[in-house]
Amino acid sequence: MDIKGLGPGCNNCVTLEARTREALDALGKDAPIEKVTDTADIMGYGIMSTPGLVVDGKVVISGRGPSVKQLTGMLG
């Protein structure tokens, strides 16, 4: 599983990463979360609002921070 957290390091981005980590732990998966902080790189994924989450090359979240429960559903 290839997971990328997109965001310049704002509060919401840190929260999203922490929750993604929690969701992965709950699922018993051990995948690294790659951080993408460069604005140009983030824009290259086609999103305009952060935080964003990319799973296996596909943008699953942009501009919002879902709950751990929702993330567990997305990553499971």
Add this chain to the structure above:
Amino acid sequence: MSSTPPSTNPAADVPQEQPVQTLPSRAGPPPSGPTTRRLVLGLLGAAAAWGLLYAINERLWDVLIFDAFGLDPETRLGHAVPFFLYDTAKIMLLIIGLIFAISLARSAVPPERVRELIVGRHVAVGFGLAAVFGAITPFCSCSSVPLFIGFVAAGVPLGVTLTFLITSPLINQVGVVMLAGMVGWHIAALYVLTGMTMAVIAGVLLSQFDLERWVDPFVREISVPTGVDGGKPTLADRIEAAKAETVDIVRTVWPYVLVGIGIGAGIHGWVPADFFETTGIADSVWSVPVATLAGVPLYANVAGVVPLVEAVYAKGLGLGTAMSFMMSIVALSLPAMILLKRVMKLPLLGIFVAVVTAGIMAIGFLFDVIA
């Protein structure tokens, strides 16, 4: 006499029903989310509770201050204290209620969708959409540069993008809500309309010049895939996001609201009513330009500035003069300029600042004349 109980009872009942409605979905073993109907009922209940609080706000403070604490309403303190408490509670209620509603509405249209709406449409539609979108989007260091890049890289004309970039800080949600609560709803509405109009005119003017060469080239080198929306948010997602944003904004602005209203209350109580007229400031042709230029180097939260606008307006300063000071504080600030410098070269940034300054003065003169 019999009309009072029916009007208060249903409103008081609704909030009590809320936990009952959401409890089964949280406690129940199957993790099926709360149904849309429950969420809508919950929202209506919250709206009813909010309306009730807003309606009883003034009476509640009067009872507390004059009846319970025995403060004399005829004294200066007896005048200032209720004003402060009543106004603070009213403004906080307005901010909580309206920011939640605006966030909830906005979450239906993510910026990626707006971009797709603008690209490929007639440029006139683009200007209108950019102004509306800018008005409902809060200007924040985390989002303004990505939005600029996202628009320009996807082929949105620079003038349209600049219209967005002007409205976004100028029409600040918290500022508009506070203007509505403290000065008047018609003034707030007029402010939104003139602000959007000014931004469209500025964008159209700017698009007449060849400004593209002053956009940092790296912006154009980004290839932007379209059709990405990060999944369609459900109503539960949107309520969650709106709640988070409201909490975030309230947490940021409440100290400014307190300080602003406190200073405003001080001006109300201690500055003579004809201060601006006797000093000649109110009638000066220079008041609007001076107020605008004075606001440029200042950077303050709009929540702290609106109460001052209201107070000096009440003391006879032109509304346009007071508002141009507020506008230049929120729309033109050094932190925002430093951010924009990453995507714009200096000449473009200079032209941008000049056009926005001129626009603010124009709105200032307009409001001084009509108010």
